[in-house]
Amino acid sequence: MHRRTALTTALAGAALIAGLATGPARASGIxxxxxxxxxxxxxxxxxxxxGSTAxxxxxxxxxxxxxxxxxxERCGYYTGGAISGYFDSAxxxxxxxxxxxxxxxxxxxxxxxMWALLRAGVC
Structure with missing residues (x-):
């Protein structure tokens, strides 16, 4: 695992366990x-x-x-434009x-x- 990824995963897990997840917000901005x-x-x-099973x-x-x-997109991986609902090459x-x-x-x-990591806020 890359050092940055390992640290990010560890910090995200620790924040969730401690109840301190203040990172990514829902669509409401809260x-x-x-x-x-x-x-x-x-x-x-x-x-x-x-869900997390699709x-x-x-x-x-x-x-x-x-x-x-x-x-x-929130994690900086998807820069393909509009949220279209179509799984394209981008x-x-x-x-x-x-x-x-x-x-x-x-x-x-x-x-x-992958859903589990994304749902946990791991970027």
Whole structure:
């Protein structure tokens, strides 16, 4: 794991455990920790899709894709323009980059492990 990634993962985990997740905000602009009021596990969301089980790949469409685009945009990986809901080649490149940086299987397919990291606010 890259040093930056390991540190980011460790800090994000520590912040979530301590209930101090003040990083990424929901679409409302209110930090997750303030919205959850100490809920067991804060989950970062943009509001398009709240699940974490959708398996997405190039050609996928819909709200789960919009959610993925938004989360990767917040992390600085997706710079493909509008949140369209279409998994195009620009989104695939963003997914591949995120997977590579976070020691996930680098296949361009978004599954539960990648969703878990994104939902935890790991950028």
């Amino acid at each position: 930090p997750v920790s303030e919205q959850e009021h100490g809920a067991a596990a804060a989950s970062v969301t943009c509001g398009y899709y709240t 398996v997405l790949k190039q050609g996928s469409v819909g709200n789960p894709v919009k959610e993925l685009q938004c989360l990767l 989104l695939k490149q963003a997914v591949l980059h995120y997977q590579r940086d976070h020691d996930l299987g680098v296949d361009g397919i978004v599954g539960p492990r």
